[in-house]
Amino acid sequence: MSGKVIVITSGKGGVGKTTSSANLGMALASRGKSVVLIDADFGLRNLDLLLGLENRVVYTILEVLDGECRLEQALVRDKRQPGLALLPAVQRRDKSAVTPEQMQELTGRLAEMFNYVLIDCPAGIEQGFRNAISGAHTAIVVTTPEVSAVRDADRVIGLLGAAGVGEPRLVINRYRPQLAQTNDLMSVDDVLEILAVKLLGVVPEDEQVITTTNRGEPIVLAASPPPAGQAFINIARRLEGEDVPLMEFKLPAGNGFIARLRALFTGR
Amino acid sequence: MQTLPNSLPTQVTFKGTLEGLRLLIPVALPWEEVALQLQHRLNAGERLWQGGAVVILEVGERLLDGLQLRAVTEMLAAQQLHLRRVCTVRRQTAVAAAVAGLSVEQQEAPPEENSDKPPALREQAEPLYLQTTLRSGMSLVHPGTVIVVGDVNPGAEIVADGDILVWGTLRGVAHAGAHGNTRALIFALRLRPIQLRIADRVARASDEPPAAPQPEVAYIQDNTIHIAITTEFARRW
Numbered sequence: 001m002s003g004k005v006i007v008i009t010s011g012k013g014g015v016g017k018t019t020s021s022a023n024l025g026m027a028l029a030s031r032g033k034s035v036v037l038i039d040a041d042f043g044l045r046n047l048d049l050l051l052g053l054e055n056r057v058v059y060t061i062l063e064v065l066d067g068e069c070r071l072e073q074a075l076v077r078d079k080r081q082p083g084l085a086l087l088p089a090v091q092r093r094d095k096s097a098v099t100p101e102q103m104q105e106l107t108g109r110l111a112e113m114f115n116y117v118l119i120d121c122p123a124g125i126e127q128g129f130r131n132a133i134s135g136a137h138t139a140i141v142v143t144t145p146e147v148s149a150v151r152d153a154d155r156v157i158g159l160l161g162a163a164g165v166g167e168p169r170l171v172i173n174r175y176r177p178q179l180a181q182t183n184d185l186m187s188v189d190d191v192l193e194i195l196a197v198k199l200l201g202v203v204p205e206d207e208q209v210i211t212t213t214n215r216g217e218p219i220v221l222a223a224s225p226p227p228a229g230q231a232f233i234n235i236a237r238r239l240e241g242e243d244v245p246l247m248e249f250k251l252p253a254g255n256g257f258i259a260r261l262r263a264l265f266t267g268r
Numbered sequence: 269m270q271t272l273p274n275s276l277p278t279q280v281t282f283k284g285t286l287e288g289l290r291l292l293i294p295v296a297l298p299w300e301e302v303a304l305q306l307q308h309r310l311n312a313g314e315r316l317w318q319g320g321a322v323v324i325l326e327v328g329e330r331l332l333d334g335l336q337l338r339a340v341t342e343m344l345a346a347q348q349l350h351l352r353r354v355c356t357v358r359r360q361t362a363v364a365a366a367v368a369g370l371s372v373e374q375q376e377a378p379p380e381e382n383s384d385k386p387p388a389l390r391e392q393a394e395p396l397y398l399q400t401t402l403r404s405g406m407s408l409v410h411p412g413t414v415i416v417v418g419d420v421n422p423g424a425e426i427v428a429d430g431d432i433l434v435w436g437t438l439r440g441v442a443h444a445g446a447h448g449n450t451r452a453l454i455f456a457l458r459l460r461p462i463q464l465r466i467a468d469r470v471a472r473a474s475d476e477p478p479a480a481p482q483p484e485v486a487y488i489q490d491n492t493i494h495i496a497i498t499t500e501f502a503r504r505w
Binding site for chain 1: 320338341342345346348368369370401403404405406419421422423437439
């Protein structure tokens with residue numbers, strides 16, 4: 001097997017890298033693919049929390065690299081989705097604990113065992129970022145429709161190109177259609193105009209994502225996923241090469257009216 | 269490891285400066301030897317730097333291609349050294365570095381033996397033509413005119429001694445006539461910069477975007493920077 005190694009990165013923190021990783025991993029696994037999620041955020045691990053797997057972590061990536069355990073021993077299998085495994089990050093050590101070469105070797109081995117190797121990259125563009133991207137074939141860049149997040153995403157896209165990671169694709173997370181319509185926040189088109197990369201999906205802002213994440217149950221697992229969960233499922237399908245049209249965001253009638261009034265007055 | 273005076277340098281050298289580490293790669297050394305020496309120097313655990321230090325690569329007249337630049341970047345990165353800028357007098361190297369996403373400073377070639385021109389009349393380098401998007405964090409310094417076919421994004425910077433032409437949207441910072449030429453011009457298909465500078469003048473773009481996007485030009489008149497629609501500017505001048 002020769003799986004795809006994809007790094008999920010953003011530059012800026014708090015835009016939803018880890019949430020996206022957990023949901024995409026889960027969505028791909030529920031589509032019958034074998035997926036391993038690597039938590040590359042050493043020292044600040046929390047992918048295990050989001051997946052609700054914290055209490056089952058025994059070994060971490062560092063023990064694997066140090067030869068203290070076999071790779072298979074460190075992988076935590078998800079009980080809900082047997083196709084999904086997690087390779088946890090170390091908590092005690094910092095980002096200099098591994099080298100890019102070690103990450104390359106490790107992701108290479110995992111790519112032979114799984115259809116998808118998803119790497120959850122730490123925020124920033126320092127050593128932890130360089131480690132996380134070093135074994136990746138392609139990248140998913142996560143941003144929110146805010147100028148600071150887009151600026152950092154732009155920087156990261158430049159760095160990915162310099163590092164020879166293939167054409168990055170974009171996920172716009174926490175999208176607020178109402179604010180975009182009234183020009184109070186960047187719209188999808190505004191973001192794409194600056195970043196000029198392929199759009200993989202748009203995930204609307206949804207409080208349910210926060211609550212389900214807190215419970216360790218990615219939102220894609222919901223019996224009838226809300227739009228945010230459906231958006232992640234659509235992204236997984238697009239990763240699989242399916243042609244899924246972008247979701248239409250229906251604006252609540254009241255808001256739409258107020259927005260229109262406001263546009264009338266502000267001239268926007 | 270010392271080089272004798274009056275002989276061509278044959279050593280890859282690090283020099284500590286206030287700005288960061290300067291990495292000097294001599295012209296005459298074969299690439300394999302450069303790579304080997306650099307790796308040796310880095311493995312030797314130099315006390316010159318601390319993790320996270322920035323490096324300015326000075327290659328002078330040496331040609332480096334994209335693969336070689338990437339190799340240098342990776343070797344430095346393995347020691348937590350960050351390559352911030354490439355200084356070169358060769359256009360090919362400057363282009364390769366820019367394509368690799370590195371910041372570039374293209375210097376002028378060292379003066380010829382018979383160079384007796386006064387410094388005030390210094391000639392500009394050939395125009396630098398780049399077909400790429402300059403993304404946030406990239407900086408391009410060139411002693412001549414710069415032509416970018418692509419966008420210049422917010423957070424990116426161009427500093428040119430001559431004019432700056434952007435066949436795309438200019439959203440970053442552009443400084444034309446950086447050595448004092450007040451007749452330098454900045455053209456862009458869409459001019460939406462964070463800041464414009466010509467010679468020693470600074471202008472901030474207006475907060476209100478113009479109604480219809482048209483190619484615009486920035487120039488100095490009466491000591492301040494003005495912006496005009498290119499077609500009208502051409503008619504007047």
